[in-house]
Amino acid sequence: MSMKIYTKTGDAGMTGLFGGTRLSKAHLRIESYGTVDELNSWLGLIRDTMEDAAQMELIKSLQDQLFALGAMLATDPAKPLPIAGIQVEDIHLLELQIDSMEADLPELKNFVLPGGAVIGSYCHLARCVCRRAERRIVALHEIDIVDEVVLKYLNRMSDFLFVLSRMLLLQAGGIEIAWKPRV
Secondary structure, rough: OOOOOOOOOOOOOOOOOEEOOOOEEOOOHHHHHHHHHHHHHHHHHHHOOOOOHHHHHHHHHHHHHHHHHHHHHOOOOOOOOOOOOOOOOHHHHHHHHHHHHHHOOOOOOEEEEEOHHHHHHHHHHHHHHHHHHHHHHHHHHHOOOOOOOHHHHHHHHHHHHHHHHHHHHOOOOOOEEEEOOOO
């Protein structure tokens, strides 16, 4: 017999963490992992617009990592995490990807406006959601236990998404639009 998608346990605005603790759906911890889930959905859209199998696999692996990060946030800090979470090595892998992509990109001399190709714009939207997730988790970290590797990972993920937007824009034949401030 299959499990039903609805449990009715959240009908009064409460939800459960792994470990059993019940929190308001408006709690900063829930907002934090909900924003990570939103980021993961943007990565799915980015992956769905890609044609290169290696790039698609990379994005899928990052989605897997974001799911683990969400599980870390959705677990009662007083309870053991039932799966492997984000590791320092995951941050190093993001840095390697950033370095690899930057080696093939022209030097950045200006701030750039989002746009130029749809897939690059999707990356910018994902970057913005990533930054929001980071802000939410920093606020959570100020009042509750959050593994600092989560903060470092999201900070690096937003850098990755910016560089990915530049690389995908270049591959799509788009042109970076330099921001020219009014004087």
